[in-house]
Amino acid sequence: xxxxxxxxKAGFSGDPQSDRVVPPTGYSAWLIVFTSGAMAFLAVFALAxxxxxxxxxxxxxxxxxxxxxxxxxxxESQVAAQTKAAINVLTTTPGIASARALTQDEQAALxxxxxxxxxxxxxxxxPQLIEVVETDRGYDAEGLRLRLSAEVPGAFLDDxxxxxxxxxxxxxxxxxxxxxxxxxxxxxxxxxxTLAANAALAxxxxxxxxxRLVGARDVYIARAFVRRFTMxxxxxxxxxxxxxxxxxxxxxxxxANGGFxxxxxxxxxxxxxxxxxxxxxxxxxxxxxRTAALRTLKRLT
Amino acid sequence: xxxxxxVAYNYGGGDLLSEITxxxxxxxxxFLTGPSGAGKSTLLKLCYGELLASAGSVRIFDQEASxxxxxxxxxxxxxxxxxxxxxxxxDHLPLxxxxxxxxxxxxxxxxxxxxNLQDLLSWVGLTDRARALPPSLSGGERxxxxxxxxxxxxxxxxxxxxxxxxxxxxMSLRLLSLLVELNKMGKTILIATHDxxxxxxxxxxxxxxxxxxxNRRLQLAGADL
Numbered sequence: 001x002x003x004x005x006x007x008x009k010a011g012f013s014g015d016p017q018s019d020r021v022v023p024p025t026g027y028s029a030w031l032i033v034f035t036s037g038a039m040a041f042l043a044v045f046a047l048a049x050x051x052x053x054x055x056x057x058x059x060x061x062x063x064x065x066x067x068x069x070x071x072x073x074x075x076e077s078q079v080a081a082q083t084k085a086a087i088n089v090l091t092t093t094p095g096i097a098s099a100r101a102l103t104q105d106e107q108a109a110l111x112x113x114x115x116x117x118x119x120x121x122x123x124x125x126x127p128q129l130i131e132v133v134e135t136d137r138g139y140d141a142e143g144l145r146l147r148l149s150a151e152v153p154g155a156f157l158d159d160x161x162x163x164x165x166x167x168x169x170x171x172x173x174x175x176x177x178x179x180x181x182x183x184x185x186x187x188x189x190x191x192x193x194t195l196a197a198n199a200a201l202a203x204x205x206x207x208x209x210x211x212r213l214v215g216a217r218d219v220y221i222a223r224a225f226v227r228r229f230t231m232x233x234x235x236x237x238x239x240x241x242x243x244x245x246x247x248x249x250x251x252x253x254x255x256a257n258g259g260f261x262x263x264x265x266x267x268x269x270x271x272x273x274x275x276x277x278x279x280x281x282x283x284x285x286x287x288x289x290r291t292a293a294l295r296t297l298k299r300l301t
Numbered sequence: 302x303x304x305x306x307x308v309a310y311n312y313g314g315g316d317l318l319s320e321i322t323x324x325x326x327x328x329x330x331x332f333l334t335g336p337s338g339a340g341k342s343t344l345l346k347l348c349y350g351e352l353l354a355s356a357g358s359v360r361i362f363d364q365e366a367s368x369x370x371x372x373x374x375x376x377x378x379x380x381x382x383x384x385x386x387x388x389x390x391x392d393h394l395p396l397x398x399x400x401x402x403x404x405x406x407x408x409x410x411x412x413x414x415x416x417n418l419q420d421l422l423s424w425v426g427l428t429d430r431a432r433a434l435p436p437s438l439s440g441g442e443r444x445x446x447x448x449x450x451x452x453x454x455x456x457x458x459x460x461x462x463x464x465x466x467x468x469x470x471x472m473s474l475r476l477l478s479l480l481v482e483l484n485k486m487g488k489t490i491l492i493a494t495h496d497x498x499x500x501x502x503x504x505x506x507x508x509x510x511x512x513x514x515x516n517r518r519l520q521l522a523g524a525d526l
Binding site: 214 | 383
């Protein structure tokens with residue numbers, strides 16, 4: 001680790017005069033700034049996507065974990081008795097922390113997004129719902145289903161597993177996809193800088209010959225190219241990152257409780273994560289240019 | 302300082318140089334002559350590690366050239382001043398920075414650099430051209446600048462490949478006198494040239510050994526000059 005830090009330090013210290021041995025390159029310099037800026041812009045969005053997917057997966061996991069629902073579907077005259085019997089079964093089942101019947105208002109609130117606020121719930125044959133909260137150990141779902149079917153014929157246990165798992169899995173994969181995209185963007189940035197560095201080295205073959213002739217070591221010559229490409233990449237990535245952060249800040253509010261699209265942004269300390277992107281881009285450019293320069297120097301002289 | 306023993310060099314189409322044995326002791330002065338294409342420049346490049354011999358041994362400051370890594374070659378070149386016929390410079394940097402390049406790459410401090418540079422530019426008569434860019438220099442100015450760059454680090458050995466190739470006779474004599482002066486200061490000099498008049502002129506000023514490449518081999522050529 002110390003060796004890598006020393007190489008990084010050496011790459012940015014020393015005689016600034018060494019930078020001047022490479023002539024100005026005009027518009028190609030701006031191409032690197034533009035490309036690294038665009039890459040950083042995309043990387044920030046990939047990061048936002050990844051973090052939003054992560055938040056979604058965590059929220060779904062936290063909200064749905066250790067909760068289940070028992071539905072009582074019975075003739076109106078038996079609903080109260082079966083609800084009482086079901087709660088009795090539930091509260092005596094190991095692994096269940098609590099069980100309570102939802103009030104009519106709570107059930108109406110659950111249906112409100114689909115049926116509207118003025119729903120006369122009392123006049124509809126809606127099943128009674130019982131909210132079940134598990135302990136950390138959890139309960140035996142199959143055993144509980146058997147008990148309920150024996151003692152409360154109208155009860156149906158829904159432990160949410162069948163639809164919770166695919167959603168969490170999808171959100172997790174989206175998060176991985178976002179991180180993989182950032183990795184790809186980083187590699188593409190490295191490849192772009194390598195190509196540009198190779199072109200610059202080939203265009204400056206005469207300068208390299210003169211430098212070698214007067215006793216310049218490869219690391220000295222490489223440093224001039226490395227510093228230039230690293231600083232351009234850093235500048236481009238910083239501009240791209242700031243642009244993307246502004247664009248994300250202008251998106252609709254990203255609240256912890258928002259939906260996926262309105263939650264596509266950064267929350268709290270997550271705003272600090274994009275600041276790493278220019279640094280990572282500069283590190284990628286540093287290694288890419290250094291490797292390309294040292295390899296090309298061996299070939300040219 | 303630099304020693305070649307039974308050296309051959311092959312470009313791929315047969316030997317260009319064969320059975321070359323040459324020793325450059327401290328404070329010696331040598332001319333290397335021969336027709337164009339005889340291998341004079343190649344022999345010089347073998348002496349400063351630009352090319353590696355196909356056979357034989359090249360020792361540069363007591364190191365076997367074939368065993369030196371790129372850093373070792375670079376460090377050895379700081380002790381060897383090279384003047385090329387085509388005087389390659391960094392065209393975007395002013396003359397003073399080009400001449401000071403060997404000091405820059407060897408990490409000398411700015412103060413000693415400035416002092417050395419001013420003295421040297423004055424010595425080669427280029428003080429008033431210090432800020433000029435290389436493309437604006439005349440042939441003679443380029444040759445003098447190349448010589449100044451080659452000697453600014455006070456190297457032990459100076460290798461010059463046709464240093465008077467692009468200049469008039471008066472300037473040739475002036476450059477020669479600079480090299481003779483350096484030799485008197487203890488520097489080892491090897492000049493590749495086909496200018497026999499220059500060699501004759503030098504022999505009146507310094508005890509120079511004249512070598513000739515003929516039929517791929519190196520011969521002593523003093524008697525017929």
